[in-house]
Amino acid sequence: MINHVKLFAVLLCVLFGFSKTTLAGDWPQILGPDRNGIAVDEKLPNHFPPNGPLEVWTHPVGSGSAGAAILGDQVILFHRQQDEELVECCSLESGETQWTTRFPTRFRPQFGSTDGPLAVPLIQNGSVYVYGASGILAALDLQSGEIRWQKNLIQEFRAQEGYFGPGSCPLIVDDLIIINAGGFRTDAGVVAFNKTTGEVIWKTTSEHASYSSPVLYEAGGRKFVLLSARMTTFLLEADSGKVVDSIPFGKRGPTVNAANPVLSGDHFLLSASYGVGSVWGKITPQGLKTEWQDESILASQYTTSIPYQGNLFGIDGRQDVGDPVLCCLDPTKPEIRWKKDDLGYATLILAGDKLLHMNTSGTLLLLAANVSEYQQLDEAQLTSGTTRALPALSRGYFLIRDDEQFLCFKLAE
Incomplete structure (x- = not known):
């Protein structure tokens, strides 16, 4: 006898299983579906396969350090080759290129040799949004790569x-795409565009931009943006850009704010290296209330800490100086619950009760998300190249980027 409930469920999967809205397991923007480094409905193994994670495909890339974005079977890669920034759509399962869109560029950095894009693409509702190193913000059609609109910020x-x-x-946020633009001369430190047309809806602040990305905070049925600019962190009304409150955060000189603000309930963490340190505070109806500020307890160069069971997993230190430390911080005290050095600099992804520690040297550690002690489950060398770009995790596929290529692995058999 046919089970009509099961049959109906199967039909729903057939009808909607390939829709281009964000599904559990997608990684459609920086730091995943909720922009916090936490994978949704991903189950990691207790150990990697005996010969290590299976390499599924590789894809050559030029310069830059933008990580991948993933929706369904579509992966968006963003990099520079010669005098063009390339947006490429590939298959997650095979790596086969589906389309390529090119933007001319003449950008040269003030420091270092990386002249390619840094910002992870964003996928939503059939569109891809990219922000290149030359200042081009563009919306593309997800299926064809056709440019819908573009702006030179x-x-x-x-x-x-x-x-x-x-x-x-x-x-x-809703119909707006909000960017940390840094138009300090034109009162356009932060700018919101209509995501469909590219029309400017509002602009606010006279701040320089940072390398930190804004996050969404919701309370009382209202939506706010928490954003760290070059020297100041703002709480903004999302629909109007009105500044609700701001606190100083940053340091003059050759410094950057690069880690994103971290939300843990109605609390937030800001962290930066270069003598800045961390701020732990609370978002109240009146604005931003700092509960403690410390220059030494946690100072993350660009890795965004991950909240877990009231604690935070983070990387203290810099890739280019000293010995970075993986640590677990109880921000309510504040105190370091445990720390582990000699691991090198890394980026982090949390999936269930496991933590992925992707070292910039190409080594992947599988850790238990244990707030009481450091607990390593397995280790694998994925590449000999430098893996500075943020990794992505979707349906068991793990994407990283080194100096020469994107690499896609299966973490379990």
């Missing part, structure tokens, strides 16, 4: 390119 708002070119990832 450096030219339009007289923004500075910064040390390495623009690198803050845009945030979508």
Whole structure:
């Protein structure tokens, strides 16, 4: 006898299983579906396969350090080859290229040799949004790569390119795409565009841009944007851009704010290296209330800490100086619950009760998300190249980027 409930469920999967809305397991923007480094409905193994994670495909890339975005079977890669920034759509399962869109560029960084894009692409409702190192913000059709609209934020708002070119990832809130633009000369430190047309809806602040990306905070049926600019962190009304409150955060000189604000309930964490340190505070109806500030307990160069069971997993230190430390912080005290050095600098992804520690040397550690002690489950060398770009995790596929290629692995058999 046919089970009609099961049959109906199967039909729903057939009808809607390939829709281009964000599904559990997608990684459609920086730091995943909720922009916090936490994978949704991903189950990691207790150990990698005996010969290590299976390499599924590789894809050559040029310069830059933008990680991948994933929706369904579509992967968006963003990099530079010669005098063009390339947006490429590939198959997650095979790596086969489906389309390529090119933007001309003449950008040269003030420091370093990386002249390609830094910001992770964003996928939503059939569109791909990219923000390149030359200041081009563009919306593309997800299926064809056709450019729907584009803006040059450096030219339009007289923004500075910064040390390495623009690198803050845009945030979508309802019909708006909000960007840390840095148009300090034109009161366009933060700008919101209509995501469909590219029309400017509001602009606010006279701040320089940072490399930190904004996050969405919701309370009392209202939506706010928490954003760290070059020297100030703002709480903004999402629909109007009105500044609700701001606190100083940053340091003059050759410094950057690169880690995103971290939300843990109605609390937030800000962290940066270069003598800045961390701020732990609370978002109240009146604005931003700092509960403690410390220069030494946690100072993350660009890795965004991950909240877990009231604690935070983070990387203290810099990739280019000293010995970075993986740590678990109880921000309510504040105190370090445990720390582990000699691991090198890394980026982090949390999936269930497991933590992925992707070292910039190409080594992947599988850790238990244990707030009481450091607990390593397995280790694998995925590449000999430098893996500075943020990794992505979707339906068991793990994407990383080194100096020469994107690599896709299966973490379980």
